[in-house]
Amino acid sequence: MGKEEKTVQDPLIHYAGQIGWHFVNARSALQRRGGPQGRFFRDTLEEQLIRLNPGLVNDERASEIANLLARLPASIEGNRQALSWLRGEQSLYIPAEKRERNIRLIDFDQLDNNIFAVTKEWSQRNDLYTNRADIIFLINGLPVAIVETKKATLAEGLSLGVDQLRRYHRETPEMLVIPQVFVVTQLFDLYYGATWNTDRNSLFNWKEVVGPLSTFEQKVCDFFDRRRFLRVLRDYLIFLTRDDQLSKVILRQHQMRAVEKVVARVEEGQKRRGLIWHTQGSGKTLTMLTIAARLLHAPQREKPTVIMVVDRNELEQQLFKNIQAYGLGSAKVAESKKDLQDILDSDYRGLVVTMIHKFDGIRPQSNPRKSIVVLVDEAHRSTGGELGTELMAALPNATYIGFTGTPIDRLSRGQGTFKVFGCEDPEGYLDKYSIADSIADGTTVALNYALAPSALRVDRQTLEREFLELTEAQGVSDIQELNAILDRAVKLKEMMKAPERVDAIARFVAEHFLQNVHPMGFKAFLVAVDREACVLYKRALERYLPVDWIEAVYSPSHKDSGDLKALALSEDQERAIRRDFLQKQRLPKILIVTEKLLTGYDAPILYCLYLDKPMRDHVLLQAIARVNRPYEDGEGQVKPYGFILDFVGLFDQLEKALAFDSDIVQSVIQDIEILKQLFASWMQNEAQPHLAYARALQDDQGYERALEYYFDDKQRRQDFLTFFRRLQNLYEVIAPDAFLHPYLEDYQALAELYAIVRRDLDLVPVDHELTAKTKALLRSRTSSSTPTAPEAVRELSIERLQALKNSRLSSLGKIINLRKLLSLTVETKARQEPHLVSIGERAEEVAREYEARHVATQQALDEYEKLAEEYLHASEERQRLGLNPNAFAIYQELRRQVVTASPQQAQALDEAFRHHPDYEWNPTEESQLRAELYRLLYPVCGVTLAVSLASKLLRLERVKEA
CATH class of the missing domain: 1.10.10 (Arc Repressor Mutant, subunit A)
Known part of the structure; x- marks a missing residue:
């Protein structure tokens, strides 16, 4: 641990102590847990249970509760029960009162009634494994946060920290039963996530801190601020049950910020409007649900009514499912206009879900109460026109909070959403989380587009005349409104659905998918102009791709016949397809859609959208945002961008397709030709210093020169690794393309150089770091794997060690070989041969001293050779002495x-x-x-x-x- 402990772990504990977390040393912590199989400080927990529940909990009941917590299952279900206990939602039967009473484990209102502690080196043992977490934070004796710290100089520290947490979940899940939050930090960044969800897409950078500078100290003090941390435990951890699968999420900073602002606005009661402008894919639904939960559960004089308004039946159903998954309990759903009127007349207190059209004809002044909060989803659509007026007339004193994911279009400036909801804020909104913000945070990925060949695109004049130039199509914000416009574009739709065109596009899509998308391991949507086109494309694609790869998802009608009826999905079939599409290994791979799934359906594995439906403005922005969700699988496959292939020709004139400010449009999507120009520029400029070494790798001395060059300067090495990862992302998106042909040989050389540097200098396996297309290139253009040093030793033996000593390799080459072999040996054999632990520690100490230039090259080589000889003779010596592995480690x-x-x-x-x-x-x-x-x-x-x-x-x- 050494440097990591001094530079990251100990400072973090010190900063935590400054804000009220008192330190408990590791030995004392282990004792208070009753050994490495214990889950918490039993003494503290029982004392606090009695203190926080006077008259309800005595010594016997405190012991009973502690036993219950100690027996919680080591699973996500057990973790959910633990959070329920922490939040005071669990109860015990009190015989004297003849009723159940909730039990408090934490006092969320009076900070000083709790005991906040932090400890380090927390060992957890079961029958098979022992793991040790770096730091644990505890409240009232219960572990609530687990922290992995990595050296600031370790390039892959964050990834290694996440991998360790995954191992804890896999090997010692008992460690994760009660903790609710995890943190991975390497001094420069502090990333946080929810336990039982170690997906990299659910790991967020804590970047906004109180103070002028974002230092490590400020990040620690801000994240672990005791009052803030209690809010996270109480309000910002969410268990969701969807399709019988339990999952867990923690809100991101912009979501927490919006919740706090909305709740504060409602509680202050001075302003009655607010707009939350959070871009598509940033989690608006969970933000809304958390606001509703906070308002409904807050202690106040009168219980409020919270009305959640959506503008379509599909969104209403989706929202209701989310409410059930969130665990908000019962919510009244307005089934009709009359039902909504009755709910308002009855002065119902609680949560109400309704569609905006049910306010049509609603009686003015239906409920003048002030303690009504209306949360309007997709506010740019829901409150347009007379329906918005009727809504506000019915509830004249309510507080209205609008949510939108799309920016204001140029045609609506000064009116519409921003005027209705943003009128009381100088900026026009209460909180903003822009597209650029979300891309920078990794909340979404950037989008690229390419135009299909001109022969496949829609006739430009017909498109202009029947769609783009229509006044009613400008600023369109609702897909049903869009469909009505397209229904009148008879000639345009006939041209788009012509059999020859459908077949040609299907053939092109199949080829593009097989060459570009499928090798990356991702999936695709084909957006067709209407329901009939969905069916036509399904039949056409079946001629070029396996039938079970393709499904059409559209709304059936009782008037349907032929294929429209035959291919329509039942509710159960659609539910299964929606679920299976999210899984990499399951079918289908391509969904054909026209309206369904273009809003409210999050599929991170969706990379490519084949667009063959005229759209624009808000509707287009929502549709293309389907591919902006980040994704990373367990094998390290990362989605670099989202991609749209345009068969309509909408992006031929971006200013017409997306009528937003140019800076917004540029942050949304860019032409893939720009990526090609960027790739060419990088290969011609930034790559050149590295290519001088990459091209010479096959030469006997080239390998050594390359390793010396990147070993000699750690910053140079890090700069190259960062550059290649960015270059590889571009290659993954562009390939295969004839444009790349002049660069392939040099790109291959850079990939081989990257693999060597990571493998031989950083001692990191590279298979997961190279993308699918890069690995395919290496396999296709070389007969061997990544180059190896001439006369390199792949396994230690007495003979091979002697051969290495006598080889022509430079001293540095020999050092690198021995360091790599010793590291691999310790990693794979230390569990069976404990004496290797000491050898590994001494080898790393030599590496640190050598990299810091505290020892000379020959001295370092001598030390490595001694360690290698010690290892080689150890097994023989142990057998000769007749010692078991532990006794031999002591003997050494x-x-x-x-x-x-x-x-x-x-x-x-x-x-x-x-x-x-x-x-x-x-x-x-x-x-x-x-x-x-x-x-x-x-x-x-x-x-x-x-x-x-x-x-x-x-x-x-x-x-x-x-």
């Missing part, structure tokens, strides 16, 4: 300090450890063991050395025999 440690140490002395010391298995947490056993170690060591080395050796042996990590 003794021999380094006392030349005359004997195997029998090591066996006796190992036996002492075996007689005191709980010494790590039981102070009595630890004291007895230490005394026994002193007794055994004193005759060997004297008093002074016996004390230090005993302490070192106590710290030595013991590993079970295989």
Whole structure:
């Protein structure tokens, strides 16, 4: 740990102490847990249960609750129960009162009634594994946050931290039963997420802090601010159940910020309007639901009515499912206009869900109460025209909060959404989270487009005449409104659905999907002009792709016949298809849609949208935003961008297709030709210094020169690795394309150089870091894997070590070989051969000293050769001495300090450890063991050395025999 502990771990604990988390040392923490199988500080928990629940919890009940928490299942379900306990939602039967009473584990209102603690090196053990978390935060004895710290100089620190957390979930899930939040930090960045959800897309950078500078100290103090952290536990962790699958999310900073602003506005009661302008894909629905939950559960004089308004039946159904998944309990759904009128007349208190059209004809002044909050989804559509007027007339004193994901269009400036909801804020909105913000945060990915060949695109004059030049099509914000316009474009639709054109586009789509999308492991939408076109495209695509790869999803009608009726999906079929499409390994791979799934359906695996439906403005923006969700699978496959292939020709004139300000349009989408220009520029300029070394890799000395160049300057190495990752993202999007042909040989060389630097200098496996298309290129253009040093040793043996010593490799080449081999040996064999732990620690110390230039090259090489020889002779020596692995590790440690140490002395010391298995947490056993170690060591080395050796042996990590 060393440098990591001093530069990241200890400062984090220090900063936490400054804001009220008191430190508990690791040994004391282990003791209070009752050993490494314990989950919490039982003494603190029971004391706090009695203190926070006077008259309800006594010693016996406190012990009963602690037992319940100790037995929670080590799963996401157990974690949900733990959060319910933390939030005071669980109850016990109180015989004296003959009723259930909720039990408080945390006082969310009075901060100082809680005990906030932080500890480090938290070991968790079960029958198979032992893992150790870097830092644990606890409230009232219960662990609530787990932190992994990595060295600031470690390039892949954050990734390694996430991988460790995944391993904890997999091997020691008991560690994650109660903690609700995790943090991964390497000093420069602090990333947070929800336990039981280690998807990289659910890991967020805590970047907005209180203060002028975003220092590590400020980030720690801001994130772990005790009052803020209690709010996160109480309000911003959400379990969702969808399709019988339980998942967990934590709100992002912009969502938390919006919730706080809306709740504050409602509670202050001075202003009664507000607009939340958060871009598509930024989680508006969960923001709305959290606001509703906060308002409904807040202590206040009178319970409010919260009305959630949507503008379409599909969105109403989706919202109701989200409410159920969120666990908000019962919500009244206005089934009709009369039903809505009755709900308002009855002065119902609670949550109401309705569509905007049900306010048509609603009686003015239906409910003049002030404690009504109306949350309007997709406000740019819902409150347009007379319906918005009738809504506000019916509830004249309500507070109205609008939510929109699309920016204001040029045609509506000064009116519409921003005028209705933003009138009380100088900027026109209460909170904003822009497209550029979301891309920078990784909340969404940037979009690229390409125009299909001109022969496949719609006739431009017909498109202009029947759609783009129509006044009613300008600023269109509703897909049904769009469909009505297109229904009148008879000639345009006939041309688009001509059999020859449909077949040609289907053939082109199939070829493009197979060459561009499928190799990346992603999926696609084909957006057709209407329901009939969905059916035509399904039949056409079936001629070029496997039938089970393709499904058409559209709304059926009782008037349908032929294929429209035959291919229509039942509700159960559609539900299954929607669910399976989200999974990489499941079919279908392409969905053909025209209206359904273009709003409210989040499919991160969706990369490509084949657009063959005239759209514009808000409707177009919503449709193309389907492909802007980030994605990363367990194998490291990352979605670099979202991609739209335009068969209509809308993007031929972007200013007509998206009537927004130019800076907004540029942040939304860019022509893939720009990526090609960027790729060419990088290859011609930034790549050149690296190509000088990459091209020479196959030469006997080229490999060594390259490693010396990147080993010599760590910043140079990091700059190259960053550059290649960015270049690889471009290649993944562009390939295959004839444009790349002049660059392929050099790009391949750079990929091989990247693999070598990561493998041989950073000791990191590279398979997951190279994208599918890059790996395919390497396989197709070379007969071997990435180059290896001439005369390199792939496995340690006495003969091969001698051959390496005698080889023509430079001293640096030999060092790199030995360091890599020792690292791999320790990683794979240390569990069975504990003495390797010490060898690995000493090898890393040599590496640190050498990279810091504190030792010369020859001295470093000598040290590595000694360590390699120690390893090679160790197995033979252990067998000769007849020692078990733990006793041999002790013997090796003794021999380094006392030349005359004997195997029998090591066996006796190992036996002492075996007689005191709980010494790590039981102070009595630890004291007895230490005394026994002193007794055994004193005759060997004297008093002074016996004390230090005993302490070192106590710290030595013991590993079970295989």
